[in-house]
Every structure is written in structure tokens, then in C-alpha cells.
Amino acid sequence: MDLRVLLVALGSLAAALWAGLHLRTVLLGAVAFLFVADFLKRRRPKNYPPGPWGLPFIGSFYQLGFEQSHLKLQQLVKKYGNLLNLQFGDLHSVTITGLPLIKEVLVHQEQNFRNRPVTPMRERIFKKYGILMSSGQVWKEQRRFVLTTLRNFGLGKKTLEERIQEEARHLIEAIEEEKGQPFDPHFKINNAVSNIICSITFGERFEYQDGQFQELLKWLDEVTHKEVSMQCHLYGLFPRIMKFLPGTHQTLIRNWENLKLFIYRIIEEHKRDWNPAETRDFIDAYLNEIAKNSGNAVSSFHEENLICSTLDLFFAGTETTSTTLRWALLYLTVNPEIQVKVQAELDRVIGTSQQPRMADRERLPYTNAVIHEVQRMANIIPLNVPREVSADTTVAGYYLPKGTIIMTNLTALHRDPEEWATPDTFNPEHFLENGHFKKRESFLPFSIGKRACLGEQLARSELFIFFTSLMQKFTFRPPKNEKLSLQFRMGLTISPLKHRLCAIPRGDTAG
Ligand code: HEM
Ligand SMILES: *[C@@H]1O[C@H](CO)[C@@H](O)[C@H](O)[C@H]1NC(C)=O
Numbered sequence: 001m002d003l004r005v006l007l008v009a010l011g012s013l014a015a016a017l018w019a020g021l022h023l024r025t026v027l028l029g030a031v032a033f034l035f036v037a038d039f040l041k042r043r044r045p046k047n048y049p050p051g052p053w054g055l056p057f058i059g060s061f062y063q064l065g066f067e068q069s070h071l072k073l074q075q076l077v078k079k080y081g082n083l084l085n086l087q088f089g090d091l092h093s094v095t096i097t098g099l100p101l102i103k104e105v106l107v108h109q110e111q112n113f114r115n116r117p118v119t120p121m122r123e124r125i126f127k128k129y130g131i132l133m134s135s136g137q138v139w140k141e142q143r144r145f146v147l148t149t150l151r152n153f154g155l156g157k158k159t160l161e162e163r164i165q166e167e168a169r170h171l172i173e174a175i176e177e178e179k180g181q182p183f184d185p186h187f188k189i190n191n192a193v194s195n196i197i198c199s200i201t202f203g204e205r206f207e208y209q210d211g212q213f214q215e216l217l218k219w220l221d222e223v224t225h226k227e228v229s230m231q232c233h234l235y236g237l238f239p240r241i242m243k244f245l246p247g248t249h250q251t252l253i254r255n256w257e258n259l260k261l262f263i264y265r266i267i268e269e270h271k272r273d274w275n276p277a278e279t280r281d282f283i284d285a286y287l288n289e290i291a292k293n294s295g296n297a298v299s300s301f302h303e304e305n306l307i308c309s310t311l312d313l314f315f316a317g318t319e320t321t322s323t324t325l326r327w328a329l330l331y332l333t334v335n336p337e338i339q340v341k342v343q344a345e346l347d348r349v350i351g352t353s354q355q356p357r358m359a360d361r362e363r364l365p366y367t368n369a370v371i372h373e374v375q376r377m378a379n380i381i382p383l384n385v386p387r388e389v390s391a392d393t394t395v396a397g398y399y400l401p402k403g404t405i406i407m408t409n410l411t412a413l414h415r416d417p418e419e420w421a422t423p424d425t426f427n428p429e430h431f432l433e434n435g436h437f438k439k440r441e442s443f444l445p446f447s448i449g450k451r452a453c454l455g456e457q458l459a460r461s462e463l464f465i466f467f468t469s470l471m472q473k474f475t476f477r478p479p480k481n482e483k484l485s486l487q488f489r490m491g492l493t494i495s496p497l498k499h500r501l502c503a504i505p506r507g508d509t510a511g
Contacts, residue, residue: 007266047399051085052076077412083398091117091407095383096395099442102408104395105387108451114139114451115388117405118237121232121249125256127297129300130308131454132316132385138300143493145301147454149285151198160200164462165355167195167205168469174208175474175503182479182500185329189216189466192324196462197317197455201310202266203281216262217318219255224319225491241346263310265289267303283310320380323495327378328371328467330496331426333476334484338428342367343506344368352506356468358461369431369438371463375445377426380493382411384447395445400463413442474503 077084082097096102104365105113115135122133131142154160171192175185188208194217195205206213226232231247242249270283279285286306293299332339345366350356361368394400415423419442420430431438446453453459470476478484479500488494 049083112393115386132312193322194318201282365437369428
């Protein structure tokens with residue numbers, strides 16, 4: 001047969017086939033093709049950690065429900081083990097349970113788990129910049145610089161401690177104004193805590209009556225809890241579609257843009273009166289660093305990164321510590337007998353006239369144990385901040401390819417019935433032994449390893465000084481006829497539900 005005849009025959013066959021097809025069939029074929037493609041994308045590599053089969057496109061996410069899926073997950077961990085694979089669309093994630101495996105990943109093999117996954121929302125606001133979610137060279141340079149600069153501006157020095165003490169006095173004054181009447185402590189505490197990181201980064205603190213700054217704190221709070229809304233999950237899966245649709249994700253984007261604009265304006269002010277010879281704060285130090293690297297094309301020090309790293313510090317330095325402090329007041333209000341013991345220890349060791357300092361911590365084992373117990377119970381970052389596998393690796397015999405998202409289950413550590421006498425009850429004895437403070441290995445609110453919380457020391461100073469200063473001055477009580485709830489609001493951090501407290505000045509009761 002010659003070629004021409006063959007071509008004609010094939011052509012008419014194709015034409016006949018085409019004529020016989022309905023549009024519906026074509027569409028069905030296309031859908032089938034998408035499913036096969038999706039299946040191939042979600043196919044587990046050999047020796048991959050086990051987990052439930054996800055639904056196409058949406059993955060295991062669907063099976064878990066959208067919020068408070070704890071119970072369901074616990075069953076899955078029981079069934080599949082301490083490395084559990086969950087799929088979200090075409091993202092492969094592995095949840096790691098138990099201290100030995102968490103240490104394996106975050107400490108012993110940390111060089112393979114040092115990266116962060118970037119969500120479409122993060123990408124949209126920060127690109128690949130900043131410090132919290134950046135990876136590789138950008139992260140390395142930013143982290144080193146931030147650590148050095150924080151140290152230069154007083155981390156671990158007396159000046160910073162004094163700044164926290166002074167801010168605590170402002171907070172006490174603001175709470176005294178409530179005159180023992182019920183009030184919502186949320187934004188006063190946020191403002192006080194935020195002022196510490198603001199004074200390091202921007203060189204200024206903000207009055208609690210400053211309407212503009214209060215608005216900013218509201219955006220920050222909204223960002224923290226809206227990030228887990230349904231629409232934001234959908235934005236994460238289908239950013240190119242969701243981008244055009246209205247919803248919570250649009251509010252979130254607007255809030256982030258507003259926060260960026262705020263930081264941008266402060267940077268512009270700094271540039272106007274910048275004097276390289278006199279470094280006032282973090283932003284000044286960063287401007288110097290940009291000038292130093294101006295000839296270096298691959299340097300990560302440029303103005304866009306300045307905005308992103310500063311915003312990361314502002315966000316990470318505000319939300320976490322103030323949420324923990326709010327939990328502290330709530331737990332002690334709900335457990336008045338523990339509050340009395342803290343106050344008795346403070347009165348005995350420091351007295352009522354002198355303000356607590358970091359050096360007092362050693363002599364306040366009960367109070368120190370209470371702060372640790374607040375962090376254990378509040379457990380504000382339940383699954384740690386996610387990591388991403390940076391090179392194919394093996395953990396506990398399982399293969400984890402590059403790109404796998406890793407979550408480490410801190411809740412499982414903090415509530416492990418093998419580790420804690422009363423895992424689900426607030427009990428400072430967990431951190432005490434014969435009246436002395438006892439460190440616990442299964443307590444990792446700041447995570448561990450080279451990428452652990454960079455603000456741990458700062459946060460611990462803030463928690464200690466704010467908490468003890470407040471306990472020294474006030475007794476916190478529930479408002480009459482109101483029952484306080486320990487239920488939580490889910491978000492980037494786990495925070496208390498909206499509530500009110502009464503702060504009774506202690507002079508009034510203790511005489
Ligand atoms: C009670 C308060 C705080 C808690 C519970 C907390 C917890 C955490 C956790 C769990 C991580 C992730 C670590 C990891 O991936 O292994 C983290 C990272 C981080 N935290 Fe904190 N944090 C607190 C306060 C602060 C403060 C006050 C600052 C301000 C300087 C801060 C700045 C950061 C930064 C910049 C990172 C990212 C570090 C990196 O990716 O290299 N944190 N924090
Ligand atoms: C983490 O551990 C807690 C406590 O065991 C459990 O309730 C939760 O479902 C776990 N989460 C994941 C994602 O494994």
C-alpha cells in the first residue's frame with residue numbers, strides 16, 4: 001500500500017470517529033484525563049509513609065473536616081503510625097509524632113528539613129522574602145543578621161529588660177483605669193507586648209489610646225485567625241480562580257497589604273533622617289546593611305526584603321507572646337488557688353514595692369513552673385511552623401522526597417499521657433520536683449534545632465516580667481455571673497475566645 005492511500009484511510013477513520021463523538025463524550029474524556037493526571041501527581045513514591053487515600057484534587061483535607069479535626073487525626077495516627085502521610089491537593093505532607101522522631105528531623109537531620117513551604121497567600125504578600133517562611137540563602141542571611149541585630153539592641157542585656165519593665169508599668173496603669181470593672185484585656189496586652197518588638201525594630205512605642213496602632217493590631221489579629229478560613233484554604237488550592245472571587249481571603253490580602261504599607265511608611269521616615277553613624281534601631285541597621293551590599297547583585301539585603309523581614313518580626317513578636325499572656329491570665333483566673341500561690345511566692349521573695357526582674361526567676365520556682373504550664377496547656381502553635389524537605393532523605397526507614405511538607409505534632413508532646421501526670425489539666429507540679437523547678441524534655445513550645453524560634457529569649461523575658469508584674473499588682477477574677485471558657489479560637493495560633501476579666505488592685509484586698 002502506498003503512503004497516500006494509508007493517509008487517506010487514516011484521515012477518513014479520524015473523520016468518522018470525530019463525527020460519531022458527542023460533545024459530552026469529549027468532556028467526559030477530558031475529565032477522565034484530569035483524574036488520571038491528578039492520580040499520577042498524588043501517587044505515593046516507593047516506601048513513602050502510609051496514610052489514608054485522599055479524594056482527588058482536595059486530598060485528605062476533605063476527610064478531615066475543616067476545623068477541629070483532632071479526634072479523626074488521632075485515629076489515623078493510631079492506624080498508620082508516627083509518620084503519617086496526608087495529602088492536600090497535590091501537596092504531600094507528613095505529620096511526625098513523638099519526641100525521638102521530632103528530634104531526628106529537627107536536630108539530627110536538620111540540614112534536610114531546614115526549608116519552609118510557601119503557600120500561595122504567603123507568596124503573594126512576601127514573595128520568597130522575609131525570615132519566617134524564607135529558605136536557602138535568603139533565610140541564612142536574614143536569620144544571621146536579625147540575630148546579631150537583636151543582640152546589639154539589647155537581647156540578653158539590661159537595657160531590654162528595663163524596657164519591658166517600663167512597658168509593664170504602662171500596662172498596669174492602663175488596667176488600673178478599669179477600676180476593677182469587667183474589661184476585655186485583649187488589645188491592651190497586645191499593645192504592651194507589641195511595643196517591645198516595635199521599640200527594637202522601629203525605635204518607638206505606641207500609646208494604648210493610639211487609634212491607628214490599635215487598628216493595626218486588629219488587622220494582625222484578623223490575619224491570625226482568618227488564615228484558617230475555608231476561603232483561604234481554597235485560595236491555597238486554587239489561587240488563580242480564587243483571586244477573582246470575593247471572600248475572606250480578599251480581606252486577608254487587604255489586611256496584609258495594610259500592614260506592609262505601615263512598615264513601608266516607617267521605613268520611609270527612617271530613610272529621611274538616616275545617619276549611618278548613629279544606628280537607632282533594627283531598620284537603621286538594615287539600611288546600613290543595604291548600603292554595604294549595594295554592589296552585590298546576589299545579596300538578599302534590599303528594601304523589599306527589609307519590609308518583609310520587619311513585618312515578620314512585628315507579626316511573630318506580637319501575636320505569639322500576647323496570646324500566651326492572655327492564656328496566662330485566663331488560666332489563673334479559672335484556677336484562683338494557683339493565683340494565690342503565685343502571689344504568695346512573689347510577696348515572699350520580692351515583696352510588693354519592687355518590680356520583678358529576670359534575676360528573680362531562679363528564686364521563684366513556683367511562678368516559673370506556672371508560666372511553663374501555661375505554655376504547655378495553651379500550646380499555641382499545635383503543629384509547629386511547617387518545614388519542607390530540601391533533599392530526598394530517609395527517616396525511620398521511610399523515604400521522604402524533596403518538597404514533602406513536614407509538620408511536627410507539638411500537641412502530642414505537650415499532652416502525652418506517658419509524660420505528664422495530668423495531661424489535660426492545668427497543673428504546675430508538672431514542672432516542679434521537691435519545690436525546685438524541673439525542666440521537661442517533652443516541652444517544646446519554641447521548637448528545637450537551628451530553625452527554632454529566634455525570639456525565644458525575648459519571649460521568655462517578656463512573659464516573665466509582664467506576668468509577674470501583673471500578678472504583683474492585681475488579683476484577676478471572673479466578672480460576676482459570667483462563666484469563663486477555656487475553649488479556643490483556631491488560627492495561625494490557638495487563642496482564647498473573647499472574654500472579660502476583673503482586675504482587682506491588690507492593695508485593696510491585701511491591705
Ligand atoms: C510565646 C512566644 C513564642 C512562641 C511560642 C514562638 C514559637 C515559635 C515556633 C514554634 C517557631 C517555629 C520554629 C521551627 O520551625 O522550628 C517560631 C519561629 C520564629 N519566631 Fe517565635 N515564638 C514566640 C515568640 C517570638 C518572638 C517574641 C519573636 C520576635 C523576635 C519571634 C520570632 C520568630 C521568628 C523570626 C521565627 C522564624 C525563625 C526561622 O524561620 O528561622 N517569636 N516561633
Ligand atoms: C496531634 O496530636 C494530637 C494529640 O495526640 C492529636 O489530637 C492530633 O490529631 C494530632 N494531629 C495530627 C495532625 O496528627
